[in-house]
Amino acid sequence: MPEIPDTVLLEERAELAMNAVAGLPDTDPDTGMDGVPYFSADLLARPAALRHGDWDYGSSHGRLLDACLLARHMTGKDTWREVEDGFRRRLTSFFGPDGLSYRRARPEAGWPPNANLIDQRAVLLSLTTWYVSDGDPEARRLADRHVAALKRIAIKERDVWFYPASEYTPDGWPSPNAIALHLAPDPASFSGRLIMPLLRYHQATGNEDALELCGWFARLIVHKSGVFHEDGAFNAARAYRSGHFHTRLGTLEGLARYARHTGDHELTAFVRRSYDWALTQATRFGWTPGDLEGQRYEHESCSLVDLIGTGVTLAGSGHTAYWGVVERFLRNHLVESQLLDLSWVESAPDTSGDEPGWVTHVRVGERVRGAFAGYGAPNDYVCDIELGRGHTADVQACCVGSGVRGLFWGWNSVVTGDDRDVRVNLLLTRATERVTVLSHLPHEGRVDLDVHRDLRELRMRVPDWAGYAKVRVTRDGDGFDGTRPGAWAPDGYLSVRAPRRGERITVTFPVPESTSTEVASGREFRVRWRGDDVIGISPEGTARPMYSGRKVHPTAPRRDYPLSRPATEWAW
Secondary structure, X not given: OOEEEOOOXXXXXXXXXXXXXXXXEOOOOOOOOOOOEOOEEEOOOOOOEEEOOOOOOHHHHHHHHHHHHHHHHHHOOOOXXXXXXXXXXXXXXXXXXXXXXXXXXXXXXXXXXXXEHXXXXXXXXXXXXXXXXXXXXXXXXXXXXXXXXXXXXXXXXXXXXXXOOOEEEOOEOOOHHHHXXXXXXXXXXXXXXXXXXXXXXXXXXXXXXXXHHHHHHHHHHHHHHXXXXXXXXXXXXXXXXXXXXXXXXXXXXXXXXXXXXXXXXXXXXXXXXXXXXHHHHOOOOOOOOOOOOOOOOXXXXXXXXXXXXXXXXXHHOOOOOHXXXXXXXXXXXXXXXXXXXXXXXXXXXXXXXXXXXXXXXXXXXXXXXXXXXXXXXXXXOOOOOOOOOOOXXXXXXXXXXXXXXXXXXXXOOOEEXXXXXXXXXXXXXXXXXXXXXXXXXXXXXXXXXEEOOOOOEEEEOOOHHHOOOXXXXXXXOEEEEOOOOOOEOOOOOXXXXXXXXXXXXXXXXXXXXXXXXXXXXXXXXXXXXXXOEEEEEEOOOXXXXXXXXXXXXXXXXXXXXXXXXXXXXOOO
């Protein structure tokens, strides 16, 4: 087994998250839920509680099936296939004759059957990942019918298409009055966030209806909806969910990908204005407010994943400065928001306190280990403050699934390119068919590049904080520094010419330490940095503190770990 630096490994984090993915389904035969997952967890309760909710159906199944497929690709492991198959089986059972995904009726909760428009995004995303992963014709059949249904139910006017309400019912739209309003109550939630999976499905299959919907929804968002102000700021109007970050950032991700696909530079500029504004509302390490009103004190991991996905797309479109943003978010708040320490969580010894079909208190901590924070604080997995809504949910199924996708966005972007021009965009450990990246950060400013094929050029992004004068490159004993002419490519990447198969290239550079003051959740935090890594934050959290246990060593510790090297890369 090869020895690697003991630093952040995204594929390992995905494998850890699968414990929570597998732990959420309600498999108690007495509840009759048949594996429908719990949606949320309250970990401060004594004992802790897992609860069902109205998001348990298309939304949770779509996100969690997507996570299973992504983790399988990242790790090369198939150990949770039974869990994956369960999500797939139940997801397909939610489809109605019209091709939409319906929530199961729950008379005891007053839930009528309906096709929630927010659910449809997660459903199509998982169908697309299923098809890209396995090429299963059943996934394509379901997705084709789903896209056709999304097109059919849209209200179509001369210059805009839209959905007039959040739920479509077996009898059609809930009321003629909703249609008369002309614009959806929240176009970002119902239409904007559909753009990314619609576009990816078109790219995977050539489905023209999916591409047409992307065009109409992009027009709706940019020219008609008012979701974003001219300066890029989110509209804080309550009618538009108070500037809800997850739906706005998810919409920007779709718009960024559609702009790249169509070559629409004006649309890219629109996305950048709003993305740059959103970054001013977040911390440099990746905490985001939930919205601009009552949720602004709590962070959803879903929003951070949207920031990562949009940043990856903008960087891949040539705005390479965003790679630094993506790397900070991956190294810090995404991995730090993953629940690994359960010592503070109390579970019940038996089911005597359960409400079958609604709440369980048994093995809660064990079941959610690996989950990403549902609503968290900048310095704590738990958000439990006096401001805003106070303490709500510590785990949400949506954030568990999204967290794995965030890991995938990063993992899939560490190395890009082809045999002519391979680029190392993120300084994180990752093995590919062309090159393996071994990162020693944050302990040492050192990255080893093991070359597996003869290449014309290998480029590596060096962080701005490392400068260039003290950058050193060693190639099997032959070295050069960052002041040598030709050491840098026109895009600002370090350039290594004609690396050969079997060669190890080592790049070293200084790693400065610094401090910053970040404002979030209505208070100030003093943050200590080493390069792109947060190594301490003050004040510290209290329930499950973040950033308090990070240690830096003179040289990176080592460990044995078999890196996965997939034979094919997914173009997302």
